[in-house]
Amino acid sequence: MSTKTVSPNTLRRQGDSGQSGDKIFSTASLLAGCLILAVLFCVAVFLLVQAFPTFVADPAEISGGSGFFSYIWPIVIGTVIAATIALVLATPVGIGVALFISHYAPRRLAQGFGYLIDLLAAIPSVVYGAWGYAVLAPQLALAYEWLANNLGWIPIFEGPASNTGRTILTASIVLAVMVLPIITSLSREIFLQTPKLHEEASLALGATRWEMIKMSVLPFARPGIISAAMLGLGRALGETMAVALVLSGGALNASLIQTGNQTIAAEIALNFPEAFGLRLSELIAAGLVLFVITLAVNVVARWIISRHKEFSGAN
Amino acid sequence: MSNATMTRRPSQFTKNKLPKWSIWAVLVGALILGAAVSSLFGFSPVSMAVFAAIFFVVGGTATAGAVEGSRKAKDRFATYLVYGAFIIAVLPLLSVIWTVLERGMPGMTSDFLFRSMNGLTGAIDNQTVAEGTPVLGGAYHAILGTLQITLWATIISVPVGLLAAIYLVEYSTGGPLSRAITFFVDVMTGIPSIVAGLFAAALFGLIFGPGTRTGFVAAAALSVLMIPVVVRSTEEMLKIVPNELREAAFALGVRKWRTITKVVIPTAISGIASGVTLAIARVIGETAPILVTAGFARGINLDVFSGWMSTLPTYIYYQIITPTSPTSTDPSTQRAWAAALILIILVMLLNLAARLIARMFAPKTSR
Structure with a gap:
């Protein structure tokens, strides 16, 4: 051409x-x-x-024989108990780890430590479940026996403690390990966004490092921490395999160190493979309840984050 | 330097300050006390570490409080707690990895990697235990199932996620639709995995009759979990592509879709690829959705559109919950841990690959 x-x-x-x-x-x-x-x-x-x-359906045909509400109620409570304990354990540690990575660790190592914590999130939930079942539960069984003997007068530590350690408290501890990286990575992001001038100003006024964090970092990051905790809550509520493997479930039980209690997700996973007919739709209904709960938690958390985004840009 | 006096006089700045060696002194003291108290209850390294840690925090804070004042003591206390939180967080990680390595290594034989569980009964396991021969049966079918289901999930989610992210960044003008998509993508990342599984099961149950369980249903369930992750990471990556590149392309008269496919995406491809790899790493370990959508198979199934299928996570789960032989569970436990080791290696490799991709294909910033 x-x-x-x-x-x-x-x-x-x-x-x-x-x-x-x-x-x-x-x-x-x-x-x-x-x-x-x-x-x-x-x-x-x-x-x-x-x-x-x-x-x-006729209430008598539902598992338990007295309607869907009385079937779902105990496992909703069990789910909330497990997730709440997990959150109570994980939030302080998560904030501590985030502070460690953002403000305490030597600069050169901080990123490596961040990767290390992210690895916690990469481990599949079924491996956590197997670990909790085979390693953590037998060790905690000894601690539970001690708790039952010495603090048995508190209803939540009422004995006799489970021999295997496969209780809701163990499940909650495994859940806490699983939500820890979520809380850490989100709060770390927020801590790093703290205006440098606020931090430097408080240090220049003679504040110690802790006073600087208490007065400039934490107030700035509060909405972020709350939403991070709520996202962790959403994860803990919906986590299935860890609970299904660790918890030897049963009826609702006030004592955290006996067998008993069950969560929605684990209930579905344990019974779905054999379910058919009405039982199947019962489990799907339980899933619907879980979906609504986690959706509500997530919507609130995201709403807090998006509201926070708007005014954090002003700094 | 020669005429500097070597005697250190207490100055204004070092007054009321603990010397540097004090922290080591407190540590040694705490270790000794911890060992002593621990041996009161029957010595064990764990209880000694716990007691020593308590003594160290209390002792360190108290000495600082006595010499340096309460503000410094509080600062020190907070520092110890923050360091302690990190140690507490790392302990389970080390424990999990150590357990999987220790218990998984004995089961990593070529038999395990290249045989399925087809025809393996409890009687065979009992015989293995009785005669002390190597454990038979493997996870080949589960490895193949994992790869197939994850591949299909990726095939479904990547185009959808990519296009949705392109819509959000390149086409939308910040209207209610794009805000709704952004918000609900965020919300979707929080859907419990089992609910995603139930959704796929319910969807295919309505279309193909109840109880439809195939690999493809599982892939659909996984893509519900994967799409939001892909959208989020791609969106972030497209946002950091400099606007000058787009404007230069437009100024040359290039069509918008050509600009996106030839300029924007190639610039961001490293970030997009690493985001997709991380999304794969996330769904490859999912158990619950597979449990309710793909059933459980003992043999090799290469057809994702029919028949039940096994994946590594469900293989681990069933080997633990329902051991092949109810009376001698050791072979099943060994198989479960070996499968867990393979799964963790897969996930770690994917994470590593994501970081390498991000580094290798990153656009050259300066020349």
Whole structure:
């Protein structure tokens, strides 16, 4: 091709194909965005449809024999207990680790320590479950026996303690380890965003490192810490395998060191493979309840974060 | 230097300050006291460490309080707690990794890697234990199942996640739709994995009849978990592509979709690829959704569209919960830990690959 003539026609044609390419591409990306919304909507709708038989069934046919509400109530309580204990254990440690990485560790090592904590998040939940079942539970069984003997007068430590250590407290400790990296990584981000001038100002006024953190870092990061804890709560509420493997479940039990209690997610995982008919829709209904609870927790957490984003930019 | 006096006089700045060696003195004291108290209850290294830590925190704070005043003491106390929190957080990590290595290594034989559980009964396990021969049966079918299901989940989620992120960054103008997508993507990252599994089970149950369990249903469940992760990471990466690049392309008369595919995405590809790898690492270890969607298989199944399928996580779970032989559980336990070791190695490799990809394909910033 020695002479290259570009006719207006070719230009036109190229322009046309480009235009349709543009249209196809923008439509496809719009559809993908809408698909995500549709999927979330479908999750709710399909769960509702499949769970519907449970709500209209004769109460005597539901497991337990007295209606869906009395079936779901104990496991909702069990779920909340396990997640709450996990959160109470993990939040202070998580904040401490985040502070360690953002303000205490030597600069050169801080990033490496951050990776180390992120590794905690990378370990699959079933491995945590197996670890809790095989390593943690037998060790904690000794501690539980001591608790039952010495603090048995407190209802939550009432004996006789479980011999295997597979109790809701063990499950909660495993859950705490699992939510720790979530709380740590989010609060670390927020701690690092603290305006440097605030920190330097308080140090210049003679504050010790702890006073600087207490007066400039923590107040700035409070909304972030709250939302990090709530995201951790969402994870702890929905975590399945760790609880299914560690907890030897049963009826609702006030004592944390005896066998008993059950969480929604573990109840589903343990019974779903053999379930059919009404039992199946019962378990899906339980899943719907879990979905609603975690959705509410997550929405509140995300709302706090997004509200916080708006005014943190002003600094 | 020669005429500097070597005698140190207490100056204004070093007055009321603990010397540097004091912390080591407190540590040694705490260790000795810890060992002493621990031996009162029957000595063990764990209780000694606990008591020594308590004595160290109390002693360190008290000496600082006595010499340096209460503000410095509080500072010291907080420092000890923060360091302690980090140690507490690392302990379970080390314990998990150590346990998996210790218990998984004996089971890592070529038999385990390249055989399935097909035809392996409890009687065979009993015989193995009785005669002390190597454990038979393996996780080949579970490894294949994991790879297939994860591959399909990736095939579904990457295009959807990528396009959605492109919509959010390149096309949307910050209207209610894009805000809704951003918000619900964030919310979706918090969906419990078992609910995602139930959704896929319910969806395919409605279409193909109840009890439909195949590898593809599991892949659909996993992509519900994977899409939000892909969207989030891709969105972050597209946002940091400099606007000048887009403007330069537009100024040359390049169409928007050509700009995106030829300029924006190649610039961000390292971050996108590492984000996708991390998303794969996240879903490859999921158990609960597989449990309710893919059932459990003992043999090799290469067809994701029909028949039950096993993955490594469900393999671990079933080997622990329902050992092949109820009377002698050791072979099953060994298989479970060996599978856990493979799974952890897979996840760690994926995490490592993500970091390497991010570093290797990062655009050259200066020349």
